[in-house]
Amino acid sequence: MLRYLEKLQVLYFLEAQSENHYGEFDISFVEGSVSNREDEERILDIRRRSGMLVAIGACAISGGVQSAGNFEGIIKSEPIDAFVKVDYQLPGCPINKEILENFLKSILHGKSPYVPEYPVCLECKRRGAVCITVAKGEVCLGPITRAGCGAICPSFERGCYGCYGPVHKPNLESFLAYFPQAYQTIKLSANAYNKIYREKLWK
Numbered sequence: 001m002l003r004y005l006e007k008l009q010v011l012y013f014l015e016a017q018s019e020n021h022y023g024e025f026d027i028s029f030v031e032g033s034v035s036n037r038e039d040e041e042r043i044l045d046i047r048r049r050s051g052m053l054v055a056i057g058a059c060a061i062s063g064g065v066q067s068a069g070n071f072e073g074i075i076k077s078e079p080i081d082a083f084v085k086v087d088y089q090l091p092g093c094p095i096n097k098e099i100l101e102n103f104l105k106s107i108l109h110g111k112s113p114y115v116p117e118y119p120v121c122l123e124c125k126r127r128g129a130v131c132i133t134v135a136k137g138e139v140c141l142g143p144i145t146r147a148g149c150g151a152i153c154p155s156f157e158r159g160c161y162g163c164y165g166p167v168h169k170p171n172l173e174s175f176l177a178y179f180p181q182a183y184q185t186i187k188l189s190a191n192a193y194n195k196i197y198r199e200k201l202w203k
């Protein structure tokens with residue numbers, strides 16, 4: 001990671017450096033959700049200052065676990081794309097180091113960044129893991145969840161609980177008809193308030 005960061009000028013990263021400059025940015029990577037008026041003003045300001053805005057992690061992309069409170073009828077936490085245009089999303093909770101490295105590498109080579117859009121099942125099969133849905137009948141959100149983690153959970157014989165959020169066009173009708181109990185797993189996940197789930201499940 002450092003070899004890529006050394007080729008970039010990191011202007012503002014409070015957790016990693018003591019000298020910071022809050023000015024104009026070619027690219028801004030934003031973590032965290034929007035929970036109050038101050039957050040909203042900040043993300044609008046960051047968008048104005050940034051050529052490219054990248055949402056990283058389940059909180060920024062979907063609202064995070066704190067968005068579970070939204071289902072009580074009061075909006076408590078929202079993803080940043082509810083307020084500003086987001087150019088790219090790096091999913092995960094936490095995000096994957098290789099995906100971030102590949103993203104930075106593409107930027108440094110002047111290419112369009114690529115972030116996996118296919119489901120976790122593809123990584124699972126590539127890894128040679130036994131399907132726990134087929135073998136044990138256990139719930140696994142792999143078919144509807146974005147790849148990128150390397151299918152960590154199924155490779156340890158545990159069902160995916162969807163921390164990378166939904167794939168672009170999940171076949172939710174078919175998936176939930178097979179696994180109605182997955183509905184609750186999705187609703188309790190850090191990605192429950194993701195736009196795709198909001199539009200298809202909690203209308």
Ligand code: SF4
Pocket residue numbers: 120121122124125129130131132133134140141142143151154159160
């Ligand atoms: S274990 Fe999960 S991710 Fe792996 S193939 Fe089965 S459903 Fe897909």
Ligand code: SF4
Pocket residue numbers: 120145146149150151152153154159160161162163164165
């Ligand atoms: S398998 Fe699913 S829950 Fe586990 S790390 Fe990957 S996306 Fe997250």
